Amino acid sequence: MQLPFSTLSWQGELPGALRLLDQTLLPAQEVYIDLVRLDDVVDAIQRLAVRGAPAIGCSAAYGLVVGVQDLVDDSTAAVRARLGTVAPALIAARPTAVNLEWAVRRVLARLDALPADASGRLLVETALAEARAIEAEDVEQCLAMGRHGAGLLPREGARLLTHCNAGALATAGIGTALAPMYTAHDQGVPLMVYADETRPLLQGARITSWELTRAGIPVTLITDGMSASVIGSGRVDAIFVGSDRVARNGDVCNKIGTYAVALAARAHGIPFYVVAPLSTFDPESRTGADIPIEERDPDEVRAGALGAVAPSGVAVYNPAFDVTPAELVTALVTERGVLERPNLERVEGLLREGGRIA
Ligand SMILES: CSC[C@@H](O)[C@@H](O)C(=O)COP(=O)(O)O
Numbered sequence: 001m002q003l004p005f006s007t008l009s010w011q012g013e014l015p016g017a018l019r020l021l022d023q024t025l026l027p028a029q030e031v032y033i034d035l036v037r038l039d040d041v042v043d044a045i046q047r048l049a050v051r052g053a054p055a056i057g058c059s060a061a062y063g064l065v066v067g068v069q070d071l072v073d074d075s076t077a078a079v080r081a082r083l084g085t086v087a088p089a090l091i092a093a094r095p096t097a098v099n100l101e102w103a104v105r106r107v108l109a110r111l112d113a114l115p116a117d118a119s120g121r122l123l124v125e126t127a128l129a130e131a132r133a134i135e136a137e138d139v140e141q142c143l144a145m146g147r148h149g150a151g152l153l154p155r156e157g158a159r160l161l162t163h164c165n166a167g168a169l170a171t172a173g174i175g176t177a178l179a180p181m182y183t184a185h186d187q188g189v190p191l192m193v194y195a196d197e198t199r200p201l202l203q204g205a206r207i208t209s210w211e212l213t214r215a216g217i218p219v220t221l222i223t224d225g226m227s228a229s230v231i232g233s234g235r236v237d238a239i240f241v242g243s244d245r246v247a248r249n250g251d252v253c254n255k256i257g258t259y260a261v262a263l264a265a266r267a268h269g270i271p272f273y274v275v276a277p278l279s280t281f282d283p284e285s286r287t288g289a290d291i292p293i294e295e296r297d298p299d300e301v302r303a304g305a306l307g308a309v310a311p312s313g314v315a316v317y318n319p320a321f322d323v324t325p326a327e328l329v330t331a332l333v334t335e336r337g338v339l340e341r342p343n344l345e346r347v348e349g350l351l352r353e354g355g356r357i358a
Contacts, residue, residue: 052170166242
């Protein structure tokens with residue numbers, strides 16, 4: 001499947017640049033930015049120029065390279081000392097999507113395994129190779145999730161609902177929650193998708209409806225407040241969403257508003273599927289209560305696309321994510337297959353098989 005845009009890529013060799021499609025400008029403009037400074041990578045992650053858990057992970061891995069590549073002719077000690085400040089800066093950029101910390105730690109572990117007398121150049125080249133491997137694996141995992149998820153859809157067609165954007169713009173590949181849609185569409189299965197607009201930053205309206213439209217998949221945009229009624233009126237056959245962090249017991253953290261969709265799905269007997277790679281699972285979070293929830297700038301809620309939508313000083317609570325309890329999740333779809341009725345025992349089994357826990 002050839003996508004008509006590239007969410008993220010590494011340009012050149014060393015020195016090179018992290019190229020991102022600036023998602024803050026979509027759908028009005030398709031602008032690519034080349035980042036060669038660590039601060040710019042951190043800023044791009046924080047202001048959501050790149051967003052979505054796997055895409056943030058890939059970007060952070062390349063961000064490590066951006067942060068040390070000027071030391072390519074320097075000593076190992078110099079590169080390692082710089083990594084000591086670059087890695088925490090990237091990890092702190094956003095707290096909820098665990099792929100970010102997972103990717104940074106994976107690159108660092110690869111560098112730690114190098115011999116003590118490895119050159120600075122070898123360290124930087126190895127960091128780039130590992131970041132490229134993370135990106136390539138993400139592409140493959142998206143395809144696998146697409147195949148597994150598409151198998152859940154009736155061949156005669158389906159009407160689906162999604163929240164936020166867990167598509168190609170949230171990964172290096174064809175997405176997580178949207179991957180089954182792309183795969184089924186390619187297989188000739190007729191689909192239509194309701195996209196929640198996803199206040200306050202409108203990832204559903206600005207991004208999901210843009211990328212599904214470009215893929216030729218019919219999409220109908222609804223406001224967040226409409227989803228329960230749309231589900232209740234019999235217009236939806238299944239829900240597909242992504243995740244920023246899945247806890248060990250199967251609780252799922254995703255964009256604020258996902259929990260309300262899960263409750264409506266359960267009330268109306270509609271399957272609620274969460275599609276996420278194992279890199280989104282966090283064995284350290286025993287339940288959803290352990291997951292740090294990012295709180296963002298109140299002005300994101302006070303002002304929308306039309307300018308001010310609330311009095312300038314009004315108090316605002318702006319959590320970016322919520323947690324859906326495992327019992328509301330019909331199945332978790334990962335690159336390894338479909339895990340029905342997730343709970344602690346089943347998720348631990350999956351993590352063990354996938355080499356994430358001993
Ligand atoms: C495959 S992306 C999964 C999640 O990261 C996605 O659903 C989501 O909530 C993204 O939030 P965002 O704040 O846009 O980064």
